[in-house]
Amino acid sequence: MRLVRLKLAALGAAVALAACGGGGAGDQHPQVAFTSMVSFGDSLSDVGTYKVGTIAALGGGKWTVNGPTAKNWTELIAADIMVAPPCAAETGLLPNIPGLVGAAPVTNIPGCFNYAQGSSRVSGIFAPNSATLQAAPFNQVNLGLLAVPIATQMATHLTRVGGAYSGTELVTVLGGGNDFFMNFNGVAQAAAGGAGAAGAAFIAGWSQSVQAAVSAGGAAAVGAASQAAVAGMGQAGAELAGLVKTQIIAKGAKYVVVVNLPDVSQTPFALALDAPTRSLMQTMVTTFNTQLAAGLNGAPVVFVDAYTQGHDQNANPTQYSLTNVTTPACSATSPANPLQGSSIACTSASLIAGDTSHYEFADTVHPTPYGYQLLAQFVAIQMAKAGWL
């Protein structure tokens, strides 16, 4: 009896404390009752397409510093809107690098709606380290990324759900980065000319006349390639805008977030290059973004200007609690990462020395979990302004 009384007294004290205590979490539900999240894009939204074989065994699988709590922005937004954590709609990896184990055949995961895959382009099938480049005449020895184009990702989803959205999904789109890399590769190979330059032009997606022009090599080839690269990015931006309108909005989706392309010319990948090259890179990115924004002008989407936000983060790192915006956190020489610092296989076991928890970049182009958190927070602000949170 005495014990019971003591317990009751303790309970009473606890209740009193709870009642007069400081802040608590109120209703955390968003304004919109979302039922699920559907994501299209590339490595920046990929939640584990390649988390198989050797990559999974290393503890990798996302394009960041991998770890138990490492999330990319799509996972953070899913938590914000209180829907199930996103999972990869397709998994697999087809490496032809000796000693690297992949996963074939490719597996479809019916209940998972994050279609984003590392290296995916808007519609091109030739992408950085894609399995499509292992065949002749390219004969690449590479990771064998699936890199299903965003256009195909969208079509696959429509097939899965019977051709239409229910209207209560949050749909996210972020692409263009790999169109950038393939177009830029075309420029980088142009000066040398020959079959290499022509091949790079082909896989970038350039016309036969540009392929012929670059095979001559030299300054003229670089000029033609630069022009084609900028035009190619504009085309990709316009194409992505068209896909958002015809494959998402017109199919009944009501809550669509489109994130534009962050400035690749501000990544560690670009910082190693000369100023004219970085200037071309920036023009390629802005041309993509201009066409994307123009194509979506007036469309009912939340358009997130990650390009401008990234510039602000770079200019004012302290404001964002960033300690480094130029150096990758993942070590390029760690024996724990056989992929030379690529974030897909990067974990806390393969970081550079020191505290990298507030670095912007995991590898030469991908954000750390903290970088993704900043992106997610910025996306959340835009969603809240639209009345969705």
Place this chain on the structure above:
Amino acid sequence: MKTKLHWIAAALALAAGGTAHAQQAGRWIAQIGVTNIAPDVSSGDLSAPSLPGTKVDIKSDTQPSGAIIYMVTDHWAIDVPLALPFKHDIVGDGAIAGVGKLGDVKALPITLLAQYRFGAVDAKVRPYLAAGPTYAKFYHERSTGTLSALTAGSPTTLTVESKLGLTVQAGAAFVLNEHWSLDAAVAKTFLKTKTSLSTGQTIDTRLDPLSVSVAVGYRF
């Protein structure tokens, strides 16, 4: 209709016939009414990590209120305003204007005013000025999912520091009769506070609320 007229006539008679000395030394007056508190917020910026210029605004609230007034002399009074706790919504402003509600907080202002009432003790209208300290007790802060999403707190909680400020007040009592009066007052409180988030971020805000009260008073 006739009854209504009767009542009005009776009220007028009462008002006209009100005995003087309704507000003289030694009298107690109790008031009951409503008060609207409208913060006039000037917000600092939320500390890092945040968008530059992340600010907040705090919305007004109206609650039943009252006061206990003691006439120390014919002119000087001590006024203790009372009210049910106010609940103020905290919304985004500045760089995050338009994001909507970030949370809410309950506020209980505890004020002690020294009041000077002008005019004769038997005047029908007695304007007054007052000043005194206010202790603003903030409690029961509640965050929204929006605050959590914006600050990556999963969930983020907040605490608003309770603070001491200064209140100045101007008002007037309209004496109806020996016992009853109407009262209207406007008060300004100079008050600064700091809000802390569970993410470790802080934001300073100058609240400087304007309070408008109307009340019915009864003199004992």
